[in-house]
Amino acid sequence: MPHSENLNDDVVAPGAMQSVLGNPAVLDALRDVVSSARHVLEAVDFVDMMLLVSGEIHPAVVSDDEIVDIDDIQLESKDGPAIQALSSGRICRIASSNSTGQWPDFRAACRRRGIMSMVTFPILVDGVVHGALSLYSRDYHAFGPDETRVGRSLAANASEAISAALTHAGVVGSTTKDE
Numbered sequence: 576m577p578h579s580e581n582l583n584d585d586v587v588a589p590g591a592m593q594s595v596l597g598n599p600a601v602l603d604a605l606r607d608v609v610s611s612a613r614h615v616l617e618a619v620d621f622v623d624m625m626l627l628v629s630g631e632i633h634p635a636v637v638s639d640d641e642i643v644d645i646d647d648i649q650l651e652s653k654d655g656p657a658i659q660a661l662s663s664g665r666i667c668r669i670a671s672s673n674s675t676g677q678w679p680d681f682r683a684a685c686r687r688r689g690i691m692s693m694v695t696f697p698i699l700v701d702g703v704v705h706g707a708l709s710l711y712s713r714d715y716h717a718f719g720p721d722e723t724r725v726g727r728s729l730a731a732n733a734s735e736a737i738s739a740a741l742t743h744a745g746v747v748g749s750t751t752k753d754e
Contacts, residue, residue, distance in 0.1 A: 604736035618717035626706040655681040656695040657707040668694040694718040696730035
C-alpha cells in the first residue's frame with residue numbers, strides 16, 4: 576500500500592473519489608488539514624488521514640513516515656480506531672495506549688512508537704463517511720473537550736475539500752458509500 580503525502584497513481588481509484596485523489600487543489604487542502612492539526616493543537620505529534628475509495632480504505636496523507644506502519648496494522652487486521660470511525664461514523668479515541676481495551680495490536684504498535692493517546696474523527700460528506708482523520712500524541716489523555724472541538728473542525732475542513740471535489744464530479748447527495 577503506498578504511503579506518502581503525494582498520492583500517486585497506485586492510490587487513485589476510478590469513480591467519484593478520483594476527483595478527490597487526482598485533484599491537486601483538494602490534495603493541498605487535505606495536506607493543509609494535516610499540517611494545521613500539528614500547528615494548532617500543541618499535544619499533536621503525528622497526524623494521518625485515510626480515505627474510503629470504492630469500498631477500500633487507502634492511506635492518504637501522513638505527517639511523518641514514522642507512523643506509516645500504524646496504518647498498515649489497521650488495514651491488515653481490519654481493526655483499529657480509524658477502521659471503526661470509517662465504519663461507524665463516530666469519533667474513536669484511546670486515552671492511554673497502556674490501558675487494556677479495544678484494538679490491542681494497535682495499542683501495542685502505538686506504545687512501541689511512544690504514542691500514548693490518539694483520537695480519530697470520521698470525515699463525513701452529506702452524512703456519508705469518506706475518510707478518517709487521526710491525531711496522535713506522545714502524551715497520555717491528550718485529547719480533552721477543547722482538542723476534540725478543534726479536531727472536529729479539522730475533519731470538517733477535510734469534508735469541505737472532499738465535498739467540493741464530489742460536487743464537481745456530480746455525485747454529492749449520492750446514496751452510495753463507496754464513491
